[in-house]
Amino acid sequence: MDWLYQLTVAPFADYGFMRRALVACLALAVGSGPIGVILVLRRMSLAGDAMSHAVLPGAAIGFLVGGLSLWSMTIGGIAAGLGVALLSGVVSRSTGLREDASFAGFYLASLAVGVMLVSLKGSNIDLMHILFGTILAVDDQALYLVGGIASLSTMTLLAVYRPLVLECFDPGFLRTVDGRGSLYHLIFLVLVVLNLVAAFQALGTLMAVGLMMLPAAAARFWARQVSSMALVAVGFAILSGYLGLAASYRLGLPSGPAIVLTASLVYAASIFIGSRDGLLYRKLAAARFPRQVLGQ
Amino acid sequence: MIGKWLVLAFAALCWIGAAEAKPLSVVATFTVLADMATQIGGPDVEVRSLVGPNGDIHAYEPTPDDARALAEADLVLVNGLHLEGWIDRLVTVSGYKRKIVVASEGIKLRSFAGEAGSEAPVVDPHAWNSAANGAIYAANIARALAAADAEHAAGYRDRAERYAGELRELDAWARRVISAIPRAKRKIITSHDALGYLADAYAIEVHAPIGFSTTSEASAGEIAALIQQIRREHIKAVFIENASDPRLVEQIARETGATLGGTLYPEALSEQGGPAPTYVQMFRHNIETIRAGMQQN
Numbered sequence: 308m309d310w311l312y313q314l315t316v317a318p319f320a321d322y323g324f325m326r327r328a329l330v331a332c333l334a335l336a337v338g339s340g341p342i343g344v345i346l347v348l349r350r351m352s353l354a355g356d357a358m359s360h361a362v363l364p365g366a367a368i369g370f371l372v373g374g375l376s377l378w379s380m381t382i383g384g385i386a387a388g389l390g391v392a393l394l395s396g397v398v399s400r401s402t403g404l405r406e407d408a409s410f411a412g413f414y415l416a417s418l419a420v421g422v423m424l425v426s427l428k429g430s431n432i433d434l435m436h437i438l439f440g441t442i443l444a445v446d447d448q449a450l451y452l453v454g455g456i457a458s459l460s461t462m463t464l465l466a467v468y469r470p471l472v473l474e475c476f477d478p479g480f481l482r483t484v485d486g487r488g489s490l491y492h493l494i495f496l497v498l499v500v501l502n503l504v505a506a507f508q509a510l511g512t513l514m515a516v517g518l519m520m521l522p523a524a525a526a527r528f529w530a531r532q533v534s535s536m537a538l539v540a541v542g543f544a545i546l547s548g549y550l551g552l553a554a555s556y557r558l559g560l561p562s563g564p565a566i567v568l569t570a571s572l573v574y575a576a577s578i579f580i581g582s583r584d585g586l587l588y589r590k591l592a593a594a595r596f597p598r599q600v601l602g603q
Numbered sequence: 604m605i606g607k608w609l610v611l612a613f614a615a616l617c618w619i620g621a622a623e624a625k626p627l628s629v630v631a632t633f634t635v636l637a638d639m640a641t642q643i644g645g646p647d648v649e650v651r652s653l654v655g656p657n658g659d660i661h662a663y664e665p666t667p668d669d670a671r672a673l674a675e676a677d678l679v680l681v682n683g684l685h686l687e688g689w690i691d692r693l694v695t696v697s698g699y700k701r702k703i704v705v706a707s708e709g710i711k712l713r714s715f716a717g718e719a720g721s722e723a724p725v726v727d728p729h730a731w732n733s734a735a736n737g738a739i740y741a742a743n744i745a746r747a748l749a750a751a752d753a754e755h756a757a758g759y760r761d762r763a764e765r766y767a768g769e770l771r772e773l774d775a776w777a778r779r780v781i782s783a784i785p786r787a788k789r790k791i792i793t794s795h796d797a798l799g800y801l802a803d804a805y806a807i808e809v810h811a812p813i814g815f816s817t818t819s820e821a822s823a824g825e826i827a828a829l830i831q832q833i834r835r836e837h838i839k840a841v842f843i844e845n846a847s848d849p850r851l852v853e854q855i856a857r858e859t860g861a862t863l864g865g866t867l868y869p870e871a872l873s874e875q876g877g878p879a880p881t882y883v884q885m886f887r888h889n890i891e892t893i894r895a896g897m898q899q900n
Contacts, residue, residue: 318823318827321827322826322827322830322858323857323858324823324826324830324854324855324858325823325827327854328823375849375850441820441821441848441850441851443812443821443823443826443851443854444848444850444851444853444854445854446850446853446854446857552823555822555823555824556822556823556824556827557824558822558824559822559824559825560822560824561819561820561821561822562820562821562822562823563820564820565822
């Protein structure tokens with residue numbers, strides 16, 4: 308049994324940085340898994356990627372003002388992200404411009420401002436690099452931040468869960484019975500920004516969105532209800548974080564890509580063997596009920 | 604009428620004078636080369652460094668300004684050895700057609716075999732980090748300056764000779780300082796693998812969580828191995844670098860109880876007034892900082 312211990316537990320028992328990385332992954336999974344599911348439901352899967360660029364100018368200003376301080380960069384990132392999210396949310400709701408188009412408009416403007424700031428400051432330490440962390444260098448402050456945001460996000464999501472999900476499927480109905488559909492949508496956008504900023508601090512841009520969207524997309528192949536989809540997504544995200552870190556430890560792979568690749572493998576496997584609409588399942592069903600029209 | 608001609612003649616004289624006094628315009632890719640060119644070129648050259656003080660040369664993004672500087676340059680100095688991955692394209696777009704001088708020419712290269720011998724060996728580009736190599740750099744630069752500006756060649760040769768003497772002394776001094784420390788204690792940790800030549804020249808063991816380029820990402824396995832080694836060999840000398848992300852090294856220091864021994868300047872000079880505004884001062888600062896750290900081991 309010793310080899311099993313060596314393989315699964317020892318890396319985390321022996322090294323503090325591995326424990327920190329794992330805890331950061333757990334917190335991110337709990338926070339951003341459900342957010343990812345709702346993004347998928349709202350057909351906003353690419354919004355996360357857009358937001359990762361949108362926070363850049365804020366993080367850059369935070370860095371230029373406060374140096375390599377977690378808090379100044381986080382506050383700057385949140386401010387810029389919220390600005391873009393809220394503006395594009397308001398514009399799409401009040402003008403009829405599609406949400407994705409309005410997002411694209413604002414995030415590109417924001418990205419341009421960020422690149423401009425970074426370049427004007429000259430070629431000091433590669434800013435794009437330093438603005439975003441690596442999971443192996445997570446310190447206590449970053450852990451508090453990630454944990455705090457995950458808790459806040461989960462509680463807020465629970466509070467607005469019903470109207471938010473209702474709004475995903477039938478915004479017209481919610482508008483007639485409640486009239487505050489836009490408010491829920493804006494709260495949700497705030498949560499998206501918070502979770503992404505937390506993930507940037509811990510993981511870096513690429514990783515942040517990967518751990519949010521891939522498990523959510525995979526969960527869609529296993530669960531029917533939104534709540535169970537969210538649970539499955541959290542489970543997949545935790546699994547990817549753990550397996551990715553273990554692989555990075557055992558095989559000497561870079562950690563960020565290892566975690567996201569693990570999540571991609573889970574996603575790819577789900578496409579084939581997922582119990583809901585998975586390719587294999589469809590094939591079996593088609594063989595068993597040849598006349599039934601599938602996919603309805 | 605005569606007055607007008609006099610003015611014109613005077614203006615022409617001024618113009619000729621200005622043209623004669625115009626110094627050789629040299630563009631270097633980063634601060635170390637720029638400083639060497641300044642030391643050797645003296646008043647006869649005007650040097651510009653593309654990557655500024657404290658700048659990360661691996662991840663640099665050139666600006667249109669850089670392309671313009673290159674187009675107007677008389678001479679371009681690069682390190683070579685794939686350190687400046689961005690320079691070829693920049694030269695192409697700028698239309699610069701004159702000589703590109705590779706300062707590291709003639710260095711005895713240090714390389715690592717690729718993974719399992721499958722790839723070509725990876726060459727370590729940070730060759731200036733031994734003072735003996737620095738002297739080779741200086742000789743290459745002096746030769747290039749003399750060739751590009753024959754009129755001032757004597758001046759270049761004189762200053763280069765004096766500078767080479769300074770670097771030889773520096774090398775001898777570093778040897779003396781480091782050899783005073785017992786061999787078992789000569790072990791340090793830095794952010795990325797930039798001090799290989801220094802390590803080889805003065806018999807120091809240097810370890811880093813990431814490789815030759817700051818743009819690569821660390822693996823958990825390598826960090827764990829590094830931490831284990833630090834604990835086993837009681838290494839206390841852990842350093843951050845002026846131009847790369849300090850957080851990974853800070854994490855390692857936390858984990859092992861090592862203390863951060865200060866900032867090294869492995870590949871970018873500091874601002875004027877900082878601890879390492881010239882190549883010689885940078886080298887001296889690095890050796891002294893490393894010496895102080897290793898004494899804690």
